[in-house]
Amino acid sequence: MIWPAVAILGFVTLQRLTELPVARANTKRLLAHGGHEVAPGHYPAIVALHATWLAALWVQAPGKAVHLLFLALFILLQAFRVWTLRTLGPRWTTRIIVVPGESLVARGPYRFVRHPNYLLVIGEIAVLPLVFGLWRTALIFLLLNAAILTIRIRAENRALRG
Known part of the structure; x- marks a missing residue:
């Protein structure tokens, strides 16, 4: 059943x-308040990864059984998503x-973890394919995401240090 x-x-x-659109509006407002973008060169790779991940799932998942545990x-990750985005x-x-x-945000999940949004994305990229039993897709995109996040987190940490 699809x-x-x-x-x-x-x-x-x-x-x-x-x-x-929320992210675009927030970016525009932050830039208008004197903000500046750091390390934009990797951003197209992030967009491509997420679009390809979702497209791969649309191609592979319909007709697959849904694993309720995953x-x-x-669903728990989505609650974490809401908490993280509302905190920011x-x-x-x-x-x-x-x-x-x-100053850095130090409430919500940021009290416990420096980059909770990245942990969330790692979880989503791994878990959603597993909902449909697509472990190879989960592994491939987990590895690709790890490569991009390595670049992104280093850039963000440098920027946050000043």
Whole structure:
């Protein structure tokens, strides 16, 4: 049956498409308040990775059985997503934007982990394919994401140190 996969992937696709305008608006506002983007060169690779991951799932998942344990884990990750994005509020963006004089967010999940959003993305990239039993897809995109996040986290850490 293809409907469970279509419903799940439809939700994730709609979620991502509704987040993009929010991220753009936040980026624009942060830049207008004196912020500057750091290390934009890797950003197209991030966009390509996420688009390809989602496209691969749309091609491979319909008709696959849904593994309820992984679906439950993915739902928990979505709660973590909401918590992380709400904590950042208007400071959340898909780019690395530094506003001089702003202090780091130190509440919500940021009390416990320096980069909770990246942990979330790692989890989502691994778990959503596993919902459909696509362990090879999970592994491939987990490795590709690790390579890109290595670059991104280093750039972000350098920028945050000043």
